[in-house]
Amino acid sequence: MPQMIALVLVIAILFIGELVSTRTKAWIPSVFVSAVLFIIGYWTFFPKEIVSIAGVPPVVATMMIYLLITNMGTLLSIKQLKEQWKTILISLAGILGIIVILFTIGILLFDFETIVVAIPPLVGGVVSALIMSEGAANAGLTTLSVFAIVIYVMQGFAGYPLTSFVLKKEGKYLLNKFRQGELTFDGQAENSTENIKEELKMFKNLPAKYNTDYFKLFRLAFVGFLAYGVSTLLNPIIEISPFVLCLLFGIISGSIGFLERNVLQKANSFGICILVLMLFVFDALKNATPSMIMEILYPLVGTIILGVIGMYIFSFIIGKILKVSKNMAFAVSLTALYGFPADYIITNEVIKALTEDEKEREVLTSHMLPPMLVGGFISVTIVSVVLAGIFVGFL
Numbered sequence: 193m194p195q196m197i198a199l200v201l202v203i204a205i206l207f208i209g210e211l212v213s214t215r216t217k218a219w220i221p222s223v224f225v226s227a228v229l230f231i232i233g234y235w236t237f238f239p240k241e242i243v244s245i246a247g248v249p250p251v252v253a254t255m256m257i258y259l260l261i262t263n264m265g266t267l268l269s270i271k272q273l274k275e276q277w278k279t280i281l282i283s284l285a286g287i288l289g290i291i292v293i294l295f296t297i298g299i300l301l302f303d304f305e306t307i308v309v310a311i312p313p314l315v316g317g318v319v320s321a322l323i324m325s326e327g328a329a330n331a332g333l334t335t336l337s338v339f340a341i342v343i344y345v346m347q348g349f350a351g352y353p354l355t356s357f358v359l360k361k362e363g364k365y366l367l368n369k370f371r372q373g374e375l376t377f378d379g380q381a382e383n384s385t386e387n388i389k390e391e392l393k394m395f396k397n398l399p400a401k402y403n404t405d406y407f408k409l410f411r412l413a414f415v416g417f418l419a420y421g422v423s424t425l426l427n428p429i430i431e432i433s434p435f436v437l438c439l440l441f442g443i444i445s446g447s448i449g450f451l452e453r454n455v456l457q458k459a460n461s462f463g464i465c466i467l468v469l470m471l472f473v474f475d476a477l478k479n480a481t482p483s484m485i486m487e488i489l490y491p492l493v494g495t496i497i498l499g500v501i502g503m504y505i506f507s508f509i510i511g512k513i514l515k516v517s518k519n520m521a522f523a524v525s526l527t528a529l530y531g532f533p534a535d536y537i538i539t540n541e542v543i544k545a546l547t548e549d550e551k552e553r554e555v556l557t558s559h560m561l562p563p564m565l566v567g568g569f570i571s572v573t574i575v576s577v578v579l580a581g582i583f584v585g586f587l
Contacts, residue, residue, distance in 0.1 A: 213545075258434075282521050375559075
């Protein structure tokens with residue numbers, strides 16, 4: 193397939209997903225629609241390497257991940273990060289819910305190895321899925337080796353629409369409070385709007401004409417490089433994902449004035465970065481063949497349903513204790529099913545669907561986006577990898 197045909201096809205799928213989301217006011221998330229269309233494409237006429245043919249090999253996607261996650265960090269302040277301790281507890285509670293339900297009810301329906309292989313990918317991303325897949329293969333469990341990858345690929349189909357549903361309910365509740373004067377800006381939202389011109393503290397004497405798109409991207413890439421370097425240096429002592437450090441370094445660099453808030457948007461590069469990353473995410477669907485799905489359909493559906501039930505029960509309980517709404521608590525827990533960038537995209541889709549007023553959108557963004565981002569990083573990037581390292585030893 194020629195490159196430009198491949199490029200047009202994959203971008204058309206993303207556009208259709210966005211169109212359906214807009215028409216349904218985010219009741220059907222674009223990520224869900226696009227995933228379904230990619231699955232259909234791979235099962236019919238798409239070449240398996242269509243994303244790479246279109247011009248997005250894994251190395252390019254990795255570059256975009258560094259830039260995007262660092263940029264996400266600039267959306268948060270150190271003050272907000274301190275305030276997210278409830279989010280961390282809710283995320284951990286949701287993961288605990290998955291483990292408890294699967295090891296109690298799930299063990300009655302499926303064998304022990306299936307439960308062990310299912311849990312890390314269910315609460316995480318590609319790294320934990322690969323760890324469990326390799327572990328199962330080494331143990332001679334070929335079907336479960338495939339199962340680990342497919343559950344990672346398919347769990348988003350449950351997570352995307354559920355997250356959109358509960359976030360819309362939460363957003364309507366917040367909008368109602370704001371319109372009645374019971375909810376105000378937390379400060380960060382005001383400071384991140386176009387109504388207040390932000391100043392780069394470390395470059396306050398730099399003439400505006402020199403703060404070019406390339407200079408913005410250079411500083412962003414440099415912060416990503418620092419995160420990578422620190423992760424590499426710490427690796428012999430403790431393994432910390434460079435992407436976790438990208439988020440942290442993005443927060444710090446935005447707070448001290450080294451990076452602007454939303455620096456990728458201001459460098460006119462955010463759209464292409466998201467495009468590349470989403471294509472990379474959907475590229476994983478090429479491994480989900482019809483025969484594989486049918487072979488493991490029962491444990492696949494069963495473990496995902498039980499996992500979501502466990503998330504809801506435990507997030508509801510911890511939400512009550514911490515006085516966090518059940519919808520927001522459940523949404524934070526659900527980020528374990530997909531992580532970044534889907535958490536960012538779904539949250540923004542819901543906010544745009546709920547109101548066209550910029551001030552109201554800023555209020556919703558301030559209250560909903562930070563916990564969604566932090567929740568996704570806690571579960572997918574950190575906890576799932578730790579769990580995979582422990583559970584693989586049970587096979």
